[in-house]
Amino acid sequence: METRDQDLKKELAATLQARGELGAEYEAALIDSFLEKVDRRLDTTLDRRVRRQLAEQQVTVARGGRPAPPGSFGERHGLAVVSLVLAVPLSAIGAANAGIGGLVVSWLGIVGVNAFQAARGGRLFRRREDGAVRENDGMSDWSG
Structure with a gap:
């Protein structure tokens, strides 16, 4: 997880550097690009958690247990x-x-x-x- 955090920090640093080089007129586009990357990261994390939770429920039911209420x-x-x-x-x-x-x-x-x-x-x-x-x-x- 720390590697992913480091990747996001690098992306932010690159975005801030590009903003400094390109100027304020490109600020909105740079922010949108960075937020899209964050959104993809959140989607990936959420998908992984949902798949893990569904797998845990299937294992619980397969073992004869009941899923969480x-x-x-x-x-x-x-x-x-x-x-x-x-x-x-x-x-x-x-x-x-x-x-x-x-x-x-x-x-x-x-x-x-x-x-x-x-x-x-x-x-x-x-x-x-x-x-x-x-x-x-x-x-x-x-x-x-």
């Missing part, structure tokens, strides 16, 4: 963690553009999203089996 820690607290990470830039943008009122509105939005998730039992999305109606009652598949 749907309300596992990551699912229950994922949105809360993400919203706290995003709270910093949202607070800065709100406060910079609208002062204390913008800060209050941004935090009300953050609290509102987390309250909505908590009211749904900590799940972001309804699972098909949770919303499905029995086939023999003649109703649609979703109870909406």
Whole structure:
């Protein structure tokens, strides 16, 4: 993992050096290029984690065990963690553009999203089996 971090540091250093050589008119293009590399790195890391988690669940089921329940820690607290990470830039943008009122509105939005998730039992999305109606009652598949 440290090698990957070093690669990213080298990319950032190269981007900053290119910005110094090319000037401010190319700044947006250089930043976009660097962010695309970071995005690809995040996608690769996320894909690897998802594949590993799916493999672990398959091994658990194959051994006769049960997979982690749907309300596992990551699912229950994922949105809360993400919203706290995003709270910093949202607070800065709100406060910079609208002062204390913008800060209050941004935090009300953050609290509102987390309250909505908590009211749904900590799940972001309804699972098909949770919303499905029995086939023999003649109703649609979703109870909406």
